[in-house]
Amino acid sequence: MCWLYRACVSVTYGLEEQTCLLYRVELDGDDYRTTLDSGSLAVNMRHVTMAPSKIARYGCGKRPCLETEMCAPVKNIASHICIPLISVFCRDDPPEITDSEPSYDGISSVSYACADGYFRSGNSYISSCDLDTGTWTSVDVTCSKVDCLTPPILHGAVSTDQKTTADSVVTYSCLDGSVPVPGQIQVTCQGSTGQWSPLQGSCKVVTCDQPKAVDKAQVELTPRSLDSAYPGMSSQDLLLAYGAEAVYTCIAGYIPVEGATYISQCQADGTWSPTETFLCSPVDCGVPPNVTNSTPPAINTATTFGENVTLGCLRGFSPLVGLTFTCDVSGRWVGTMETCTPLDCGDPPAVENATVSFNGTGLSSIALYECIQPAVVEREDNSTSMCQENEEWSPVGVTCIPVPCGDAPSANNTDVTYIRLDVDLFKAQYTCHPGFKFANGDLTVTCNAERRWESHGTFVDEFECEQIRCPPPPDIAKAVLNSSNVDVFTINSTAYYTCVDGSKLVGLQPLLSCTEDATWSVAFFECRKIDCGKPPPIPNAQVSFDGGTGEGAVALYTCESDYTLVSKRNNRTCGPDGLWTSEFIECLSSGVEHCGDPPPVEFATVSLQSAVRGSLAIYDCQEGYRHTWSNIMECSNISESWTAIPIVNCAPMDCGWPPEIVNTDSMLHAGTTFGSTVSYHCSNRPNSDATNAICSSEGSWVLDAPVECHFQETVTCGPPPYVLNSVMTYDSTTVASVASYSCDPGYKGAPFEAHCDPSGVWNLQEPNGCLPVECGPIPIVESIESVQTSSNTYGGVAAYQCPPGYIHTGPSLKTCQVDQEW
Template identity: 25%
Template sequence: CPMLSVPNNGNMTEGHLYGDKVTFTCNDGYELMGSVNRTCQANHTWSGIQPNCTRTPCPQLKPVQHGSISDGGYYGDVVTYQCDPGYEISGDVERTCQANRTWSGTQPTCSRKVCSVLPVPNNGSRTESHLYGDKVTFTCNDGYKLIGSVNRTCQANQSWSGVQPNCSRTPCPQLTAVQHGSISSGGYYGDVVTYQCDPGYEISGDEERTCQANQTWSGTHPICSRKSCSVLPVPNNGSRTEGHLYGDKVTFTCNDGYKLIGSVNRTCQANQSWSGVQPNCSRTPCPQLKPVQHGSISSGGYYGDVVTYHCDPGYEISGDEERTCQANQTWSGTHPTCSRKACPMLSVPNNGNMTEGHLYGDKVTFTCNDGYELMGSVNRTCQANHTWSGIQPNCTRKSCSVLPVPNNGSRTGGHLYGDKVTFTCNDGYKLIGSVNRTCRANQSWSGVQPNCSSKCFLCCRRDIDFLYFSFSYALNSISSGGYYGDVVTYHCDPGYEISGDEERTCQANQTWSGTQPTCSRRFPVNTCSALPVPNNGNMTEGHLYGDKVTFTCNDGYELMGSVNRTCQANHTWSGIQPNCTSK
């Protein structure tokens, strides 16, 4: 068969003999139009139709808003995008139709061109925008006027139409001058003018005024008036003239009896202070008063002063207690005196005596008759408050120790000074000792303490008599007994203790068992606690049973409590512990 031609932009396989099959292909970006295969036939012709390779198409591109696209739509074609005036492209300006039937790049857009951002005028404002075709409008704040273009438009060449405006302040009318003062400069919106007054004057009204947006001034027109000084006080006991404004002069005077100390005249100055020194009215003096004996005078010596006289404690005033310094520089009243106060008269205690005295400081001393002891204060002193120190004493009969009742006997009577005690024995017993004993002034008993002994002694009579004879001064009693088998018991007087056999028995051989006992003062068992010496006083020694301690006070002090205290059989002291108190 005749040789086949290779299609432009394509290829084919070899062959041209009967039966050969030739296959056609196209290059990338081309497509085959005709038979893909052709076969050499017996009649020397090829089957099919001779193919050719044509460019493949790309899909139609979308139009771009506010722009245009050049022609082209097949493989290898390059299209170009263009934006309308005032717009600029964003994306690929050119796109190529590719072998795979797609366009290179991406779809571009046309957006408005940008002008520079316009500045906001001082004291004004503008609308927002800066793209092609946008219109910006300018306005001024109240009190300001626009100078320049009200509107400016963003043009295709990215420049603005018109002239950039500014805001200029509006003026206010001129202010009138203030009398006795001045005004600072200023006359446009926002200006603040200040008023000042001349020295010695102060402003009343608005000290500052502002030029407002409506071209009027704020506030009201002030005035300058004279400054005021503080109102001066009227001096005590004086007077002054009126006035307290700049330039005013005030004159001071004092009442009779007072003298002006300070400035007579004071003037209100420009700095609102007063000239001179604030005066006062000082009182005129009276002559010094004489002192009062045994007293004192309160301070004072000028007109109107009232002095008070006071007497020392224990003294009372006779005369004027208060005196006043008068306008004529003399004292009212007369000079008083201070005399000793009197206490009420004290009574003499029954069975006693006292010394004389009843004026402040007098000391009265009390004593009792023999056989009586003082209960209360030995000394009492007349005090400043018209009362006596201490306690009113009385004289009570001294007491003797209570006598024991003899075994197998009885006794009658008391134990106070002068009391007589009578002893008796029961039937069958004989009294050995004093029948009567009298309490004496020295608080001891007359006679000898008796006991009752059996009238018949069958055993040891001589020993018993010896016992009674030898120890009647100390033995309280011996129990009855004197017959065979009897047991006698020895008892000592209070404050004494036994040494030897306390019990003895009458034996068959008519002798007593044991040995003869003795009674001695208890020591140290039968002692009293040592008494304290009173402050500002003294006492005698002693702390054994029967010892009597006597208390005394130093000069200027008096005894409160018992003068004498005796150590008793029960180890305690009689009476009350005394103390020495100041007279």
């Protein structure tokens, strides 16, 4: 049966496909044979349709038959017949095959295929509906589960999946040291055969060339352990095989980046992993050594391995070529010499009949030569010698000749100088001591031919210098002389004054000095009457002060009408500082709620503006005490009393345990709070004078003098030199100690230092010292007769004097102050 039946020469029915196969006949001699038309299609009789142009002629175009019938055209006519499907005659179900997937054509046959993972075996796998019996034909088919068993072995690889059922895929991974060729090796369990697909591929060992060189580094090769997988490779081959490591280490004097390790691996592509980031930098020795008495190196001096730095020794220290240090492999600066030692010329050479005094034996030290009296200088090209850089003293140009007459006659309070007038003629010149003047006799004597001293031809027995004296000190207004019981005032004697009660000192120290011309120095001070002025006003109060406004005067405050005194005090007193005392005084109207005077707190003073509700009282601890909680009390809005949360309290500063000082024993007195003391004694000299430390108001221990105790003899320089108008601090007096100086207020100059050198002498580096600041010209005041001044620099005083008939209405003294103003 076939659509377009007239075109079919012969028809066969494909049992598996259940379709009509269209054939045609080709003549070949006297025989006929049928061949499959390569241009024909297998026709499914249930789904074919006819082109509209053929419907009228052949029929079946619109499928007039039922779903259970098959439409078949009638040959050569436009007609069709409906043929019932065969399956309608088989009432039972087709045979059931375990693990199969039957395919029913809906007409007359069932084809059996096995489910996934199972393969088919047997001779018949299609069951047809028998029209005669109405039953399904039997089949000879079995579906068995596929199992390909153990996958094939690949040398040098391991498999990743051990499943052996149908469609299972096993992937092979090559062991370290080899790569798969091709890129991935797999086998598949074939469901149709139950066999693994052919194994195609292998594992190839990868090797690299020699690793790249890295600057300033050495490399060591380390292999992976591959002997068991690749027994044919030698240990030398393994050093370059895949996975081998090239470990780089920096050579001596160089270091890697902090925390880094440099390892390159032989990769799968036969190349070593990158080494561009492997950097070996020279070790850095850091800042060159700080050598005492040397000059620092240049700012941009290199400090890495192998670099040299030269520190020049300061002038006066050796070696003259300086010190050279090299940065070594360990990152340390090393040198053959590591200190600058002071140059030393030794003791200066001796000169006959002369004494020599010198301030040291280091560079530029000066040796001064003076003839031993009675000897005089015959030749004096140079009476000094200097220690030079070659550690030798410069030549001395002085010759001393003894005076034939010997020592000149002695005279009280005089100094004598010997002078050579000619080859055999000498004289002795006398001068009086400071504070004395020549009274009688000749100031000069001559050595005569008899080698005796004479004055104008007469032998001299005695000279005399009498003492210079000043008259009694002058009277100073409102001052009394402290030294009134002294009758004799010699040069530099001092007269001290004290201001009388009710006056205060203005200006400099209250003293006068006896000068060389037997007169008293100008007074740069005066005593002024203490006057506190008008007492400060108190709101709602009147003040009266019948006793004036001088020291001790009392100002009495009286509340105005309708106001009541709520404080305990109602008066203030003029103090010796010229200020009224500051007791709390307040007058309030009736009905105003208040707290009265705030309660006293030990070791504290209190200040407040008012005592009404909500007011605050501020407490200030005395020097050496501190607040442990609050410093404020408040006048409560509830109870009309002073309250503080937490409590107001002043406790003494606590310095803690005293510091330990090497080689000393200490004894603590009265605790560790403000004002307590501790005594230190040298351990090896328990009876030595004690050095004390006191607990200061800042809460720290302060020594009254440096403490140094040495069991072995140590070179010390003693106390550092005093520099006028400066403050000096130092920690020790041993060699290399440093004393620091800074100028006092009112004086200018850069800070400077003194260094204790090995010879036990302080080397003071004082460029210009401390000079007083200047206040400029003295201010001009009208109607002034004269102005006397000590100086126009800091501390200088200008004293103004009125002409006769005039009195001072303001201060008569002006002082040059720190701010350079009078």
